[in-house]
Amino acid sequence: MYGYLGIDVGSVSTNLVLIGEDGTVKQSFYLRTRGRPIEVVQQGLKQMQAALPDKVKVAGVGTTGSGRHLAGVITGADIIKNEITTHAIAASNVEPGVQTILEIGGQDSKIIILRNGVVADFAMNTVCAAGTGSFLDQQASRLNIKIEEFGPLALQTTVPVRIAGRCAVFAESDMIHKQQMGYNVPDILAGLCEALVRNYLNNVGKGKEILPPIVFQGGVAANAGMKTAFEKALGYTVHVPPYYNVMGALGAAMLAREATNRKSTRFKGFEVAEMDFKAGGFACDGCPNVCEVVEILESGKVIARWGDRCGRWSNALARHEKIS
Amino acid sequence: MKVVYPHMGHMWICIKAMLEYLNVEVVVPPPSSKKTLLLGVKHAPEFACMPLKLNLGNFMEAAELGADTIVMAGGCGPCRFGYYAHVEHAILRDLGYRYQLVVLEPPQKHIGELLGKIKHITGHQSWRRVINGIRFGYRKAEAVDKLERMSHYCRPREIQAGATDLALQNALREIIAVNVPEKLPAALNRAVEMMNAVPLDKHRPVLRIGLVGEIYTLLEPFTNLDIERKLGNLGVEVDRSIYLSEWINEHLFMGLVKNMRSSHLVRQKAVKYLGHFVGGHGMETVGNTVLYAEEGYDGVIQLLPFTCMPEIVAQSILPRVSAELGIPAMTLIVDEQSGEAGLVTRLEAFVDLLARKKQNGEVLA
Ligand code: SF4
Numbered sequence: 001m002y003g004y005l006g007i008d009v010g011s012v013s014t015n016l017v018l019i020g021e022d023g024t025v026k027q028s029f030y031l032r033t034r035g036r037p038i039e040v041v042q043q044g045l046k047q048m049q050a051a052l053p054d055k056v057k058v059a060g061v062g063t064t065g066s067g068r069h070l071a072g073v074i075t076g077a078d079i080i081k082n083e084i085t086t087h088a089i090a091a092s093n094v095e096p097g098v099q100t101i102l103e104i105g106g107q108d109s110k111i112i113i114l115r116n117g118v119v120a121d122f123a124m125n126t127v128c129a130a131g132t133g134s135f136l137d138q139q140a141s142r143l144n145i146k147i148e149e150f151g152p153l154a155l156q157t158t159v160p161v162r163i164a165g166r167c168a169v170f171a172e173s174d175m176i177h178k179q180q181m182g183y184n185v186p187d188i189l190a191g192l193c194e195a196l197v198r199n200y201l202n203n204v205g206k207g208k209e210i211l212p213p214i215v216f217q218g219g220v221a222a223n224a225g226m227k228t229a230f231e232k233a234l235g236y237t238v239h240v241p242p243y244y245n246v247m248g249a250l251g252a253a254m255l256a257r258e259a260t261n262r263k264s265t266r267f268k269g270f271e272v273a274e275m276d277f278k279a280g281g282f283a284c285d286g287c288p289n290v291c292e293v294v295e296i297l298e299s300g301k302v303i304a305r306w307g308d309r310c311g312r313w314s315n316a317l318a319r320h321e322k323i324s
Numbered sequence: 325m326k327v328v329y330p331h332m333g334h335m336w337i338c339i340k341a342m343l344e345y346l347n348v349e350v351v352v353p354p355p356s357s358k359k360t361l362l363l364g365v366k367h368a369p370e371f372a373c374m375p376l377k378l379n380l381g382n383f384m385e386a387a388e389l390g391a392d393t394i395v396m397a398g399g400c401g402p403c404r405f406g407y408y409a410h411v412e413h414a415i416l417r418d419l420g421y422r423y424q425l426v427v428l429e430p431p432q433k434h435i436g437e438l439l440g441k442i443k444h445i446t447g448h449q450s451w452r453r454v455i456n457g458i459r460f461g462y463r464k465a466e467a468v469d470k471l472e473r474m475s476h477y478c479r480p481r482e483i484q485a486g487a488t489d490l491a492l493q494n495a496l497r498e499i500i501a502v503n504v505p506e507k508l509p510a511a512l513n514r515a516v517e518m519m520n521a522v523p524l525d526k527h528r529p530v531l532r533i534g535l536v537g538e539i540y541t542l543l544e545p546f547t548n549l550d551i552e553r554k555l556g557n558l559g560v561e562v563d564r565s566i567y568l569s570e571w572i573n574e575h576l577f578m579g580l581v582k583n584m585r586s587s588h589l590v591r592q593k594a595v596k597y598l599g600h601f602v603g604g605h606g607m608e609t610v611g612n613t614v615l616y617a618e619e620g621y622d623g624v625i626q627l628l629p630f631t632c633m634p635e636i637v638a639q640s641i642l643p644r645v646s647a648e649l650g651i652p653a654m655t656l657i658v659d660e661q662s663g664e665a666g667l668v669t670r671l672e673a674f675v676d677l678l679a680r681k682k683q684n685g686e687v688l689a
Contacts, residue, residue, distance in 0.1 A: 066665050084673035118684055119677045121652070124670065207643060288357035309550060315486030 002059040003052070004260070005267070006253025007044070007075065008083070008246065009037050009067030012106040013219070016044040017249040018052065019257070023093065027051050028246045037067040038277050041074060045273040061267045062086075062256030064248045073296050073304040074277050076268035079252070079259040086251030088112050088119045091215045093254060094241040099211040102230065102238070103247075104200065104220035106133045111205045125204050133220040139175060139192050143185060147223075150189060154225025157190035164195070171195055193229035201233060212236040217244040275299065286312060325349065325424075327445065328391035330379040331356045333543035334468045335568055337500055339395075342461025344503065346446040346454065351391035353382040356546040360385060365660050367415055373629035374547050374659050375540040376408050380415060387421055395445060398429040403603035403634050405540075460505045462577075465569040467499050467512045474519040476563065479556025480531075481524040489553065491522045528559070531678050534616035536565045536609045537627035538635050543568065547658055548627050549667050555625075558675045563621070565590075565612040566605070590615060597641050604634030610641050617649035622678045624651055630659035652678060 003026060008015045011033060018027040029047055031040050062079040063071040064086040072080040091101045092114060101112040109132050113121040125132065140150050161183045164174040171192070178188055201210075214236055220226055221244040230238045243250055256265075268275075280295040293313050296304040305313045328351045329339055336352050343350045354360070356378050363384045364377030383394060396409040413425045428441050443454055471492060478488040495515035502511045533555060541547045542564055555562050574587055587608055594611030601607060613624045626642060628635035639655050646653040654674050656667065 066669070082669045082672040082676070084669065085676045116684070118680050119673070120681075122673055122677070124666065288354050288359045290358065311486055311489055311553070315489065 001053075001056050003056045004060040004062070004253045004257040005048070005058050005075075006086075006249035006251065006256060007041060007061070007063045007071050007077075008065040008086070008248035008252060009033065009041060009063065009071045010065040010083075010105065010107075010248075011067075014040045014044060014065075014067070015246040015249040016048055017243070017246050017253050018048060018056075018058075019250070019253045021257070023254060023257070025243055025250065026056075028243060028249070030245055033067070037070055038074060038279060041071050042273045042275075042277075045075070045270055049270040049273070058265065058267050058270075060253075060256035060260035060265045062252035062254075062259070064252040069304070069306065070279075070296065074268075074275075074298070075272055076266040077256070078263075078266050079255050081252060081255055083248050084110065084112060084119065084122050084124075086248045086255065087217065088114060088251070089254050090243075090247040090251035091217065091241070092117055093250075094243070095213055095215050095239055098213045098215050100214045102200070102205075102214065102216045103218040104133055104196075104216075104226070105218040106137070108132060109200055109204055109218070111200075111208060111210075113208055113210075121208060123204050123206065123208065125200075133218070135171070135196060136192065136220065136223065136226075139172065140189075142172070142175075143179070143188070145185070145189070151222065151224035151226070153186050154189035154193055154223070155228060156186040159187055160194050161187045161191035162194075163188070163191040190225055190229070193223070193225040194233070197226065197229040197233050210234055210236075214238045216240050217247045219245055221245075281307070284308060284313065286310070325393050325445075326351050326391045327393045327395050328353060328383060328386035329395045330382045331544065331546075332540055333545065333568065334472070334496070335465075335543070337468055337496070338461040338464040338568070341464045341502070342457045343445070345460050345505070346449050346457040348446055351386045351389045353386040353389070353391075356382065356544060361546075361660055367419060371631055372411075373404070373631050375405065375538075375544075375629060376412065377660065378544070378547065379408065380412050383412065383416055383423065384419075384421070387423070392422065393424040393426065393445070395426045395428065398427040403632075405604065456505065460508070462569065462572060463505065463508055464499060464502075465572055467508065467515070468496065469567040469569045470512070471495050471499070471515055471519060472564075472567070474516070476552065476556065476561055478519065478522045478524060479553065480559045480561050481526060481528050483523045483525055485557070487522050488519075488556070491518050494518050530559055530561045531622045531675060531682065532561050532563065532620075533675075533678070534563050534565060534612065534621045534624045535627060536612045536616075536624055537605070537638075538629060538632050539566055539571060539605055541627045541629050541632075541658060542566055547629065548656075549658070549662065549664055551625070551627065551656075551667075551671070554668065554671055555675070558672065560675060563616075565608065565616075587611075593618075597645055598638070602634045602637045604632065606634030606638040609635060609638035610645060613642060613645050613651065613653060614649065617645070617651035621651065622682060623674065624653040625674070626653060626655045628655070628657055630657050630661075652681070 002021050003018045006017045014031045014033045016029045020026050029044055031044055033040050061075050061077045063077045064081050064083050068080045087103055091098050099114055103110045108125050110124040140147050161178050164170045216238045221240045227238050276299050278297045280297055282293055284291045284293050289309050291308045294307045295302050305317050308314055326349045340350050360378055360381030364381035368377045368380050398406055398409055409427045416423050426445055475488050475492045482488045495518040498511045498515040502508050552562050590608050590611035593614040594607045598607055598610045616624050642653045
């Protein structure tokens with residue numbers, strides 16, 4: 001049996017998904033990146049290998065997320081894609097005809113508009129964190145509530161409290177104020193969800209035409225309170241796909257299947273988990289930019305470089321490769 | 325007198341040529357870098373836009389090299405750039421720098437106003453020589469623009485990664501080295517040959533994207549995180565809506581040189597969506613987007629520094645232009661907080677979007 005591996009390396013989480021030839025998910029893992037992307041990719045590969053029956057052969061690998069190049073270089077990926085594209089691919093596979101994707105993760109959020117199965121528009125949050133999952137995390141911990149309880153509790157609300165959600169700082173002080181006024185916790189939680197949804201729609205969704213079917217994905221989609229708040233604000237049903245949490249990796253796996261169609265994979269094998277990779281680096285003193293050039297070393301040999309503005313280092317390596 | 329002027333892309337090449345031809349000593353600040361920005365950010369008001377911060381950094385770095393006179397363009401209208409020269413001068417004075425300031429305002433009526441200012445810097449030069457100097461600088465700007473345009477064509481088609489960048493560097497060096505006008509044509513020929521020598525795959529399918537927006541952000545690769553190179557490497561042939569020689573002709577020569585892309589047509593195109601001047605290049609941004617759509621480009625990217633008013637006006641109009649004319653447009657806002665990873669993701673996703681759209685279009689057609 002053949003399988004296709006998708007790896008999504010983000011700043012907060014790293015996800016791995018293995019799909020079969022029919023596109024169904026066979027295995028998925030959600031790991032914390034904790035600032036060590038190389039280690040976590042290796043660890044994920046180990047877990048994946050252990051969980052797979054021996055007869056599964058990986059026929060393609062795709063990587064995505066902000067660490068996509070790194071993950072791609074160390075695993076020998078067949079395709080390296082940005083997270084907008086992979087999310088769109090995954091969502092349109094699980095929800096054919098999807099026209100809007102709402103995506104809220106820990107650190108960033110995005111909206112993707114599809115028309116006729118093609119990405120027609122997208123936007124990402126830039127600076128504001130009040131439209132992301134970490135905002136809910138923070139407020140939950142301030143109220144002493146486990147994040148898993150957040151959704152169910154929020155659903156118990158009768159009248160959500162209106163909380164100023166323009167910015168995480170305002171929201172926080174407003175929430176404390178409402179708490180002191182004696183509002184109950186479910187109403188405050190539901191109010192927080194609504195504040196986040198408002199913020200997201202204003203800052204990320206800005207003027208985009210949100211049409212159904214709508215898919216809601218990313219870590220925050222686990223929160224039933226958020227799903228309800230979106231439905232209330234938009235007036236449409238919002239679908240949360242079963243693998244809402246690993247959609248990027250799922251999309252990368254699907255793209256890997258496409259990319260290796262009738263071609264052999266460049267995957268270096270699960271041995272990658274045992275290899276010795278190091279991210280080295282240096283500050284170039286070639287000019288006042290003093291770029292932090294990152295080098296990825298495999299058993300002491302430089303296999304990739306990036307971070308230079310001028311291409312002095314990354315191009316040198318590329319040229320070298322092409323000649324040899 | 326040692327003259328300094330702020331960086332804006334390759335502008336330094338032509339101003340240096342002009343001033344040195346007129347025997348003015350010039351200090352070219354080190355290329356804008358993180359250090360430049362850091363200096364600027366430290367001393368500029370937070371909500372000033374990125375050009376001011378970088379100008380300031382340029383002047384501070386140049387002072388260390390002995391510069392004592394600032395030459396800067398001024399301006400009028402709702403864009404803040406018009407008073408930047410004075411604000412920067414005042415900040416520098418407060419910091420204890422002793423700079424003399426010469427502001428080159430775009431002439432209101434007659435090119436004579438500009439010539440007068442230039443004569444002030446150059447002292448006892450004859451009018452003839454001053455005019456020849458200006459012409460020399462201008463010819464260099466044209467040469468640089470030509471080479472940049474060639475690089476835009478080559479980059480997405482190059483067979484060896486980095487070959488275009490290397491050729492462009494060497495070609496520009498030829499232009500920079502010329503110090504008498506008579507030698508410029510030959511140097512340009514050599515430079516063009518260097519660019520032509522880049523091995524290309526001319527049949528490779530490429531996407532075409534037009535870059536519109538605020539001029540400084542468009543021209544200065546440090547501010548736009550090298551967007552032209554990034555797009556080129558993603559297989560995109562870019563066209564910048566504004567080149568230095570065009571801007572000089574338009575604003576300083578008042579359209580003296582004929583047969584160039586003119587902003588007159590561009591403004592006409594904008595009128596349907598934006599009927600009046602909003603400062604800066606707001607109207608041009610809208611008009612150029614219309615033009616790119618008409619010329620069959622695959623997409624448009626608008627670049628602006630955070631808090632840039634004319635471009636924000638244009639930004640709010642672009643969705644309508646984009647919807648009506650069917651050309652995808654994306655806006656990128658830059659400031660000192662801009663992260664490279666986020667920008668790259670956006671560019672890649674946008675290029676994917678255009679590629680898929682094109683593919684589907686061809687399937688349907
Ligand atoms: S890598 Fe290039 S841009 Fe960066 S510091 Fe070195 S020479 Fe300068």
